[in-house]
Amino acid sequence: DAKTTQPNSMESNEEEPVHLPCNHSTISGTDYIHWYRQLPSQGPEYVIHGLTSNVNNRMASLAIAEDRKSSTLILHRATLRDAAVYYCILRDDRTSGTYKYIFGTGTRLKVLA
């Protein structure tokens, strides 16, 4: 699985938008970009995923660069509950048979009241 690079930590004020970047310069054509988060003392939780086009769901938006070498997870209005470690993971969803995730160290998001 291709490697991703994320900042170790970021801070945001409550009710403001947050943009969490992820670099993946060695992404292959069959790699999907998945985002998970892990709240304190909990298991990882799915946030969003995409291949080429930008994606929106009730939790967040995913903006994918045209060359796919980077992406940004956007939380439109951060709340205290969004404080977590956010993981950007590449996974080959077209040829992989097991669909496992390889987690990195992620970005620890602090939300300030």
Place this chain on the structure above:
Amino acid sequence: EPEVTQTPSHQVTQMGQEVILRCVPISNHLYFYWYRQILGQKVEFLVSFYNNEISEKSEIFDDQFSVERPDGSNFTLKIRSTKLEDSAMYFCASSESEPNTEAFFGQGTRLTVV
């Protein structure tokens, strides 16, 4: 909302003892996984299970580990002879049959080996 359930939430065991960690995946899911997270470290893949057999395992998943789906609803991880370094959070996850779908993780079992 459907969820993955893990029991117990915390298990303390003596070194050398066998432990079984239990998981109830989401009912219509077909892919099952175990991950672990040592305190302060990354979430690590252990094993994936599909169609009643292991489809992939990591280097961590040595002969001391085994998985089973004994009754069509439970998914278990057995550690035959626990070591101090097995102390970690163990997460079970499941996903549907198609690719390009997300995995649902349980809340984890904290295993403490003393």
